[in-house]
Amino acid sequence: MPRYELTYPKEAHNTVKRYNSRGASYALKTIHEIINAAQLLHVSFQPDDSPFPAVLPMLGQMGSFDRPSADTGDVLDLYLHGYVSSRLMNVSRAKTTAADGQETPDGLPITIAASFVDGLVLALSPNAHSYNYRSAVLFGYATVVTDVSEKLYAMECITNSVVPDRWRQTRVPPNNAEMQSTSVLKVRIVSGSAKFRTGNTHDDRCDLDDESVLDSVWAGVLPVYTTLGEPIPSSYNRINPVPAYLEQFRTDYNSNSLETALEAAVEPPEDKKAVDPQDD
Amino acid sequence: MPRYELTYPKEAHNTVKRYNSRGASYALKTIHEIINAAQLLHVSFQPDDSPFPAVLPMLGQMGSFDRPSADTGDVLDLYLHGYVSSRLMNVSRAKTTAADGQETPDGLPITIAASFVDGLVLALSPNAHSYNYRSAVLFGYATVVTDVSEKLYAMECITNSVVPDRWRQTRVPPNNAEMQSTSVLKVRIVSGSAKFRTGNTHDDRCDLDDESVLDSVWAGVLPVYTTLGEPIPSSYNRINPVPAYLEQFRTDYNSNSLETALEAAVEPPEDKKAVDPQDD
Numbered sequence: 001m002p003r004y005e006l007t008y009p010k011e012a013h014n015t016v017k018r019y020n021s022r023g024a025s026y027a028l029k030t031i032h033e034i035i036n037a038a039q040l041l042h043v044s045f046q047p048d049d050s051p052f053p054a055v056l057p058m059l060g061q062m063g064s065f066d067r068p069s070a071d072t073g074d075v076l077d078l079y080l081h082g083y084v085s086s087r088l089m090n091v092s093r094a095k096t097t098a099a100d101g102q103e104t105p106d107g108l109p110i111t112i113a114a115s116f117v118d119g120l121v122l123a124l125s126p127n128a129h130s131y132n133y134r135s136a137v138l139f140g141y142a143t144v145v146t147d148v149s150e151k152l153y154a155m156e157c158i159t160n161s162v163v164p165d166r167w168r169q170t171r172v173p174p175n176n177a178e179m180q181s182t183s184v185l186k187v188r189i190v191s192g193s194a195k196f197r198t199g200n201t202h203d204d205r206c207d208l209d210d211e212s213v214l215d216s217v218w219a220g221v222l223p224v225y226t227t228l229g230e231p232i233p234s235s236y237n238r239i240n241p242v243p244a245y246l247e248q249f250r251t252d253y254n255s256n257s258l259e260t261a262l263e264a265a266v267e268p269p270e271d272k273k274a275v276d277p278q279d280d
Numbered sequence: 281m282p283r284y285e286l287t288y289p290k291e292a293h294n295t296v297k298r299y300n301s302r303g304a305s306y307a308l309k310t311i312h313e314i315i316n317a318a319q320l321l322h323v324s325f326q327p328d329d330s331p332f333p334a335v336l337p338m339l340g341q342m343g344s345f346d347r348p349s350a351d352t353g354d355v356l357d358l359y360l361h362g363y364v365s366s367r368l369m370n371v372s373r374a375k376t377t378a379a380d381g382q383e384t385p386d387g388l389p390i391t392i393a394a395s396f397v398d399g400l401v402l403a404l405s406p407n408a409h410s411y412n413y414r415s416a417v418l419f420g421y422a423t424v425v426t427d428v429s430e431k432l433y434a435m436e437c438i439t440n441s442v443v444p445d446r447w448r449q450t451r452v453p454p455n456n457a458e459m460q461s462t463s464v465l466k467v468r469i470v471s472g473s474a475k476f477r478t479g480n481t482h483d484d485r486c487d488l489d490d491e492s493v494l495d496s497v498w499a500g501v502l503p504v505y506t507t508l509g510e511p512i513p514s515s516y517n518r519i520n521p522v523p524a525y526l527e528q529f530r531t532d533y534n535s536n537s538l539e540t541a542l543e544a545a546v547e548p549p550e551d552k553k554a555v556d557p558q559d560d
Contacts (some may be wrong), residue, residue: 050293051389109331223509234499
């Protein structure tokens with residue numbers, strides 16, 4: 001744990017405007033935990049030849065190759081997993097080499113987003129409807145990892161983010177063909193932010209004072225959570241029963257997932273409530 | 281249903297390179313269903329003053345104001361719900377008015393992404409690990425909806441995408457203050473694509489022929505699905521028990537969600553299998 005809570009700087013591109021009063025965070029720990037918990041990240045970058053940002057679903061994990069014991073609240077890099085043939089890898093590789101063949105240190109500017117819905121907030125009026133959610137964005141410069149040790153470190157991080165300790169439980173290390181067919185991007189993060197909503201419904205006074213509305217509309221939260229189902233063995237699987245580390249992961253994941261959704265629906269103490277119902 | 285399956289054109293920005301052989305689709309119906317099923321969309325656009333695309337989590341739904349009975353496989357617009365104060369709304373509004381005050385019809389180029397994870401595919405080697413997933417992107421030009429009837433149509437669509445028929449079950453119509461504080465973006469879609477993976481593990485021959493690997497690594501799929509939990513009433517809720525339409529929605533949602541994850545793990549017939557294991 002860092003001695004002080006580290007936060008990303010507030011700059012034009014990461015300032016969370018609507019939620020400053022309650023549901024925004026620039027804390028590295030908060031942001032990194034949302035990114036690490038996400039099974040898929042959306043990676044956006046602006047191609048030169050299109051008016052539209054490209055968006056790719058990718059796997060990623062925060063880490064520090066130089067200091068592998070670093071905490072989630074520390075300054076970390078984001079490692080993204082992809083394939084040598086993919087457009088992002090090509091663009092990123094091109095950007096690290098300028099027209100004159102000189103390496104430019106910056107890399108490709110990319111934005112990484114991850115969001116979780118924790119509950120459907122069903123209020124008296126449609127306008128007061130909302131979600132309990134957690135969402136994080138990170139902004140940084142992506143380059144292709146060329147160092148073999150660092151690439152292996154990132155591949156292990158990412159595999160273990162799918163199932164804890166999975167790397168050690170599989171056929172490792174990757175062979176030469178696998179190392180060559182896999183690319184890893186390292187994103188040097190320059191800023192980021194998170195926003196979230198928790199609590200139950202917040203309705204406007206006009207509806208809370210209206211007996212006919214109160215007597216006709218159900219108000220409350222439907223918790224939303226992700227579940228890992230019963231394992232489905234492959235046709236060539238020989239390991240029976242399912243190993244303990246996998247069942248433990250399922251149990252932990254499912255109880256944590258439900259608990260997060262239920263906790264999100266708990267109304268925060270009065271002094272932390274939103275002042276402005278428009279925040280919903 | 282359209283008589284012929286409509287597809288988006290393949291252009292540089294939406295061509296799915298890695299998955300052309302099996303897991304890509306340009307069918308409007310496939311893409312629109314992924315977008316409509318997503319609780320949150322990630323909306324990306326390139327601000328003028330930053331190297332990084334901005335990414336915002338938003339609610340959205342495909343629809344046709346001119347032809348409300350249109351099928352999901354038809355040409356549709358995407359309606360996004362946001363707030364007048366948000367950065368996207370401001371940029372989008374600015375973009376519809378050129379410097380000389382003339383309206384430009386194009387709007388703001390944005391990319392919309394939605395992804396679902398349906399299963400963790402745990403193979404013998406880390407490199408053959410994968411996800412069963414569905415992912416869609418849409419590219420289009422966003423403008424602010426000014427017509428009151430169209431705005432109401434979009435608000436109803438979006439509310440009913442959270443819970444079917446919810447609009448009619450709440451205090452409607454929105455009052456003037458609500459209409460003014462809410463903005464709706466209409467996105468004229470120009471192209472899009474979807475990619476997905478289904479099936480169980482696909483491992484390389486070298487691992488499938490290795491007795492020690494087969495005897496030590498569990499291979500198979502952990503299905504992943506979203507669950508709606510027990511409703512948590514608001515402190516001021518008076519409607520007990522939970523209305524039938526809400527419980528029916530929960531039941532339908534949860535069974536559909538589990539079924540989708542289980543179906544995704546079923547190995548496709550031989551002739552539809554990926555030829556190249558790298559596709560994993």
